[in-house]
Amino acid sequence: LTHGGAEPRRARSAAGGAGPAAGAGPPGGRGPAVDGAERGAGDAMVAEEPPAPPALPGLRLVQQGAEAHVYRGLFLGRAAVAKLRVPKRYRHPALEERLSRRRMAQEARSLLRCRRAGIPAPVVYFVDYVTNSIYLEDIVDSITVQDHIYSVQKSGTDTSDLHKLAEKMGELLARMHDEDIIHGDLTTANLLLRPPTEKLDLVLIDFGLSFISGLPEDKGVDLYVLEKAFISTHPDTEAMFQALLKTYAATSKKSGPVIKKLDEVRLRGRKRSMIG
Ligand SMILES: Nc1ncnc2c1ncn2[C@@H]1O[C@H](COP(=O)(O)OP(=O)(O)OP(=O)(O)O)[C@@H](O)[C@H]1O
Ligand SMILES: [Mg+2]
Numbered sequence: 522l523t524h525g526g527a528e529p530r531r532a533r534s535a536a537g538g539a540g541p542a543a544g545a546g547p548p549g550g551r552g553p554a555v556d557g558a559e560r561g562a563g564d565a566m567v568a569e570e571p572p573a574p575p576a577l578p579g580l581r582l583v584q585q586g587a588e589a590h591v592y593r594g595l596f597l598g599r600a601a602v603a604k605l606r607v608p609k610r611y612r613h614p615a616l617e618e619r620l621s622r623r624r625m626a627q628e629a630r631s632l633l634r635c636r637r638a639g640i641p642a643p644v645v646y647f648v649d650y651v652t653n654s655i656y657l658e659d660i661v662d663s664i665t666v667q668d669h670i671y672s673v674q675k676s677g678t679d680t681s682d683l684h685k686l687a688e689k690m691g692e693l694l695a696r697m698h699d700e701d702i703i704h705g706d707l708t709t710a711n712l713l714l715r716p717p718t719e720k721l722d723l724v725l726i727d728f729g730l731s732f733i734s735g736l737p738e739d740k741g742v743d744l745y746v747l748e749k750a751f752i753s754t755h756p757d758t759e760a761m762f763q764a765l766l767k768t769y770a771a772t773s774k775k776s777g778p779v780i781k782k783l784d785e786v787r788l789r790g791r792k793r794s795m796i797g
Contacts, residue, residue: 575603575654588729593659596646600659604628605652621653624729628655631702631728638700640693641724660724662716666690667709669718670755682719687761689721691768694747697725698740699773705730707747709754737775741782744769745790748783 574580577594583602584591592603606621608614625648635642644658664672666686673683690712697704704711704725711727734740744766751762766783770776 573605573652575605575649575652575656577601577603577656596656599646600661601646601656602643602659603654603656605654618653622650625650625653625655627731628728631704631731631733632657634700634702634733635697635725635728638696638702640697640700640702641722642728643724643726660713660715660726663713663724664716664718665710666712666714666723667754669714670709670758670761674755674757682721683758683761684764686714686721687764688768689723691765691770692772693723693725694744694765695769695773695776698743698779699775701733701735703732703734703739703743704728705732705743705746707743708750737778737782738786740775740779741786744779744783745786748787 574582574590575592575594577592577596580592580594582590583593586607588607590605590607592605594601594603596603606624608617608621612620629645629648632642632645636644643660645655646658647656649655669686670683673680694704694707704727706727706729711725713724713726715722715724732739747765748762751758755761766780770780773779
């Protein structure tokens with residue numbers, strides 16, 4: 522099945538506890554990579570040079586993704602995560618710099634917009650335009666919805682919890698879309714659950730691809746991306762996405778045209794896959 526640009530980014534591996542020593546590394550770090558040309562294009566997709574770690578006390582690398590490295594530590598005494606973009610060597614340094622900056626700015630902007638509207642998202646502590654890194658409130662002891670679904674499924678306990686969770690997700694996304702915030706990378710890995718998980722206390726994260734739009738089409742595509750992510754990461758959860766959509770439709774004041782667009786986008790995806 523092909524679905525053009527709407528495919529969500531792949532889930533990435535976690536790397537626990539492998540961070541450098543506390544306080545290591547200068548706060549400024551390195552500038553944009555300038556030695557990319559020496560390497561040739563052969564290794565374009567592999568082995569990006571990791572960004573210099575931020576100077577956070579008790580620093581620990583928690584997630585080493587293809588797009589970003591996430592560190593955990595203290596920022597002015599508060600539990601914080603620092604997100605640093607990983608430069609892509611196959612991109613021209615100037616383009617890379619622009620992209621990183623734009624994504625970071627978008628992330629900060631949308632997080633603030635969420636917070637202002639009362640939509641649960643991490644507090645923004647600091648935006649560093651020199652290193653293109655962003656310091657956020659650490660949602661302490663949270664787990665991703667993705668991991669939560671896996672663990673509920675594995676435990677074989679009653680999946681009615683998952684139904685409720687899906688409803689909560691639909692409600693949250695409806696509120697976000699009613700603020701004209703398009704997430705841009707909706708997956709179950711970009712939604713956190715605060716402890717204790719039974720409270721179904723959701724927090725939205727990872728707004729680097731987000732933008733502001735009131736267009737039903739943009740909202741429909743946002744939901745489509747999530748639907749695709751659901752199908753690929755949780756193959757046995759059709760009922761969950763159905764419950765999510767139902768609550769979305771009931772919560773959002775503007776859901777009619779959005780669901781219509783979602784249907785259109787689905788159809789387009791199917792046609793494209795038939796043509797090949
Ligand atoms: N504010 C936060 N509090 C707690 N954990 C967080 C926070 N932000 C990010 N994380 C953890 O780090 C992971 C990656 O963060 P995020 O989704 O923002 O980056 P990403 O660009 O998707 O990185 P990747 O390239 O790994 O996908 C999340 O799935 C989550 O486990
Ligand atoms: Mg993510």
